[in-house]
Amino acid sequence: MTKMTSSPILILAPSTDPHAAAVHWALQRNRVDADWWPSMRPEGKAAPSIWIDERGIQMERPPSGNWRSAWHRRPQRPDPSPCQDADRTFLEREWRLYQKNLFDLSPTVTQALWVNAPLAAWQAESKLLQLQEAHNVSLRVPETVVTNHADDVRRFIKKCGRVVFKSFYPHTWHNTAKRELVAVGVVMLDDASVLPDDAVAMSPGIFQRYVDKAFDVRVTVIGDHYFAVKLGKAAGGAFLDWRAYSLEETLQVEPFDLPHELKQKLKALMQRLDLTFGCIDLVVDHDGNAFFLEVNQAGQFLFVEQRLTDLPLLQAMTAMLIAGRRDYRIEDSLPVRFKDYLSSDDFKRNEILIKEQVQTESLYSVEA
Ligand SMILES: Nc1ncnc2c1ncn2[C@@H]1O[C@H](COP(=O)(O)OP(=O)(O)O)[C@@H](O)[C@H]1O
Ligand SMILES: [Mg+2]
Structure with missing residues (x-):
């Protein structure tokens, strides 16, 4: 049996994260060891010590040396348990700030390739910053207004005809009367839409010109x-919002050749945002013009491989983490396939874990 390597990979995600579980499985297939921690307070292990002396700043992490790469997938706030209730507030804050300090310095204090660097990740969560940077690299961006003034929305609708409303963050809630889960989705507005001033004033929202699209494009950038x-739509045309259909046959998923110029602009955007990984949403109109909507710096990507089983997304992510560099080769990992993970025992165990958690803490995810 080959020995597990002494330079492991750090995965920061809760134990219920399906993407982390698949990548962990793929790393094991490659016989590469991984530290899968929810936060920088690893259960049963020592947290890293940070030393500052005349040589500068260094991290010491007994016992197994430096990570070659760190996947900042879904880091959680450190849980200080077990502790006295009276100490909890203090300990939670100390651990949270220890983690923040470490993250702020992460690319300098470790040798690892961070996917993504925490500060860049944090910054890239800003939708407006993304649109501004997209504009700066000459990507087409749909006209947008962020507001809570109904007058401005009406003015915008008059100008554009059709407008979509989007929230800053996905949100779901239980309608207890109807006993159903409801999601804040993309809503189409036009001049017939009722927009009460006080209702619109309740929450600022993102209003964007509806691009009369021929289809959507999702670009998964892995280094x-x-x-x-x-x-x-399999039947032709595009969904207003394709996410609800991502695993259904009514959504057709096909490989797409990115035009050279568009790819160059996306590369420039990723560089400006300092992102190594991201899932980019674009829409393409009937004249072939592509519009940038957003980049999800910690987006979901394995549903794409679930639909197009030959697209080596899991292998690419695994290869990048193993190589510890953006310019990895896909062959740096064995040909691990998501469909093989789905029929593995690891997947079955993870499914059970997720089901148990969902009952208690509602893990529904509509993020894309
Ligand atoms: N301006 C737009 N024109 C046409 N379709 C849009 C527009 N904005 C969003 N959509 C559709 O809604 C989906 C979700 O919007 P997006 O901007 O990606 O925000 P998020 O995924 O954060 O909710 C997109 O993938 C796209 O299918
Ligand atoms: Mg999106």
Whole structure:
């Protein structure tokens, strides 16, 4: 049996994260060891010590040396348990700030390739910053207004005809009367839409010109490799919002050749945002013009491989983490396939874990 390597990979995600579980499985297939921690307070292990002396700043992490790469997937706030209730507030804050300090310095204090660097990740969560940077690299961006003034929304609708409303963050809630889960989704507005001033004033929202689209495009950027797919209705045309259909046959998923110029602009955007990984949403109109909507710096990507089983997304992510560099080769990992993970025992165990958690803490995710 080959020995597990002494330079492991750090995965920061809760134990219920399906993407982390699949990548962990893929790393094991490659016989590469991984520290899968929910936060920088690893259960049963020592947290890293940070030393500052005349040589500068260094991290010491007994016992197994430096990480070659760190996947900042879904880091959680450190849980200080077990502790006295009276100490909890203090300990929670100390651990949270220890983690923040470490994250702020992460790319300098470790040798690892951070996917993504925490500060860049944090910054890239800003939708407006993304749109501004997209504009700066000459990507087309749909006209947008962020407001809570109904007058401005009406003015915008008059100008554009059709407008979509989007929230800053996905949100779901239980309608107890109807006993159903409801999600804040993309809503189409036009001049017939009722927009009460006080209701609009309740919450600022993102209003954007509806691009009369031929299809959607999702680009999964894994280091220097760009994987693009085209998303449309199997029956022809595009969904207003394709996410609810991502695993259904009514959504057609096909490989898409990114035009050279568009790819160059996306590369420039990723560089400006200092992102190594991201899932980019684009829409393409009937004249072939692509519009940038957003980049999800910690987006979901394995549903794409679930639909297009030959697209090596899991292998690419695994290869990048193993190589510890953006300019990895896909062959740096064995040909691990998501469909093989789905029929593995690891997957079955993870499914059970997720089901148990969902009952208690509602893990529904509509993020894309
Ligand atoms: N301006 C737009 N024109 C046409 N379709 C849009 C527009 N904005 C969003 N959509 C559709 O809604 C989906 C979700 O919007 P997006 O901007 O990606 O925000 P988020 O995923 O954060 O909710 C997109 O993938 C796209 O299918
Ligand atoms: Mg999106």
